[in-house]
Every structure is written in structure tokens, then in C-alpha cells.
Amino acid sequence: MGVEEQFKKAVELIQGMPKNSPVKVSQNDQLKVYSLYKQATVGDVNTSRPGMLDVSGRYKWDAWNKLKGKSSEDAKKEYVQAFFEIFEPYKDDAEFAKYLEEVKSLA
Template sequence: MSEAQFKKAVEIVGSLPKDGPVKPSTDDQLYFYKYFKQATIGDVNTTRPGLLDFTGKAKWDAWAEVKGTSKEEAWKKYVERFLAILEAAGDDASKKHIEEIKAAA
């Protein structure tokens, strides 16, 4: 996967309508989060949030799971997961998004 394909996938994920046919699960969202952070920042570089910040801890833990992953591998994992979600949806908009991602160079 190229950086351009990763950026296109990130753009599309960020613009998905809440009531649209493609609804990434909570697990998918954490997956995208951890690989986005790994691809754009690298290894987790903050302290783990406190006890009462459940969402923050889940995000931090997810990101920490992929410590040492290269940005290229993070791009690949992010894009592959999103393409699988789009392919499963199978609607016309999803097919268009798949074409856009694959065409990005």
C-alpha cells in the first residue's frame, strides 16, 4: 500500500456518514485509530490515561499493541481492513470508494 492510498482511506473513513451503509464497529474504529497513530506518529509517546478515562485507556492500549510496526505496515493494515469493510458492504458508494483508494498513487 502506498501513502497516497492510506491518505485516501483516512479521508474516506473520516467522511463516512453516521447513517450510511458502512458502519465500522467499535473494534474497527480502534483498529483504525491504532494504525493511524502508528503511521503518522510512530510508537506511543504519551503516558497511559488515568483510571477513569476508559476511552483514553482503550485507545492508548490499542496503539501500544502495535509498537514497533513500521509506518508502511501500518498503512497496509489500515487500508486492507477498510477495503474489507467496503467490500462486505457491497453498495455503489462502497464500490466507488474502493476504486478511489486503489487508484490513489
């Protein structure tokens, strides 16, 4: 058990969150989670920067590119940390407390 299992569970829970979830994730946190996921699973950016009209794509690419050189292992650790930062304010909600405990138990 360890970072790999925590990372997989955190990814599963974040990707499975319904759009109408009470968890409010800022755009900066969304970009952080996206870029850490890409760095952890793909490595350094391997595509060209999207064009000017693809504003969302440019933000994502820029966030990912800032992580250039970060190891997969470090990106996974930071992703798990970001997961806890996002869900910790909701720890009094039984559902989200369960999510936090599921990921913590895999350490």
C-alpha cells in the same frame, strides 16, 4: 502511486463518513483503524496511559501501544487493508463501490 496515496485516500474517506452511514463498523474495527492511523502518522505511543476514569482513552492507548515497533509503512499498508475489509461487504452499494475503486486505483 502506492501505499502512501492509498493510505491518504482511505483516511479521507473514513474520516469523512457521516455518523448515520449505513456502514457498520465494530468497536474493534474502530480501535484497529485508530491505532493503525496513530502508528502510521506518529509512531510509537508517546503519551502516558490515560487514567482509570477515561475508559475510551485507555482502550485507544492500549490498541495503539500494541503496535509498538511497527513501521509507519507497515501501519499504512494495514490501514488500507482494514479499509477494504470494512467496505468490502458494501461493494454492491454504488457509493461504497466507488470508494473501494478510488482506493484500489491508487495502487
